[in-house]
């Protein structure tokens with residue numbers, strides 16, 4: 020890619036003529052809503068849908084479609100169609116496949132409720148249950164989580180869209196009975212994308228049983244919109260659908276991996292880099308064999324938004340084989356699934372066989388944990404950006420060709 024970038028740069032400089040990049044922009048159809056950030060000369064544009072408008076069996080949480088950066092398509096879709104909770108030794112509630120289509124209010128400035136806005140001077144960012152939950156045994160309930168509501172703020176449903184200067188942040192919150200899940204996506208001016216998932220509480224049910232939550236994002240990549248995206252693992256190209264672990268050793272302590280998607284012709288792409296906290300909980304830490312993989316790359320299909328077209332609360336296993344079945348990944352529109360999980364540990368229960376006031380971990384079952392990867396651009400579109408003529412190169416600036 021580097022060779023291609025330099026070659027392209029040399030060509031452009033050598034030729035010394037004006038080349039206008041073809042800038043695209045998403046067309047959003049109701050109930051999709053268009054976001055352009057910044058409002059003038061946008062770096063990022065996309066269509067967003069709230070959890071109750073998302074696709075898939077019992078929804079897919081916050082859903083973003085036709086995500087463009089600097090006029091170039093990056094993703095056709097980003098959402099979170101598979102969500103699970105499981106309990107130690109099958110105790111308590113046993114296990115569940117949670118729903119993702121029941122939005123629940125967020126405490127936020129009215130300036131950012133379901134449209135792009137800025138937080139008032141001295142104001143507070145949009146707050147979810149996860150932002151509030153820092154006590155190991157206390158639950159704060161639904162919005163406003165036991166807090167006073169400041170003037171200009173309210174508890175409201177939908178997507179909060181905050182202009183944070185160097186990035187724009189979208190926040191959704193949805194409820195599945197005892198739990199309130201936060202889905203966030205930050206789009207940075209420098210091209211990075213940071214999705215985070217927060218596993219919060221609505222009440223304290225089964226707070227006294229150690230349990231795990233699992234969220235799977237699904238990123239449908241069509242880099243530059245040409246339908247010939249290539250997938251690689253740590254730089255090695257893949258030819259057929261696969262599933263694998265975040266590290267070679269199958270658990271914390273192994274060598275970190277990355278996953279890349281790129282346009283087969285131009286070399287422009289994105290690299291998924293796991294967050295440090297993504298490594299904290301082993302893939303199958305519960306030992307119940309419901310979740311055995313971290314990353315799945317598949318050929319995307321219309322209306323295939325997960326491992327099963329049906330929804331059942333008691334379908335506790337993620338069925339990898341339904342997605343990974345030998346199809347080609349060569350120059351397609353791939354869907355990359357990425358799993359993150361957290362453990363909510365109750366008193367004197369973890370690790371197995373631990374002793375109270377000795378080797379057991381402290382209870383943290385109601386402390387909300389928030390995890391997620393970073394997606395970083397690479398290739399020519401990340402290396403040299405002409406911001407103000409040939410002699411000023413500003414990495415990460417808006418792509419403007421002269």
Ligand SMILES: [Cu+2]
Pocket residue numbers: 218230232363384
């Ligand atoms: Cu929990």
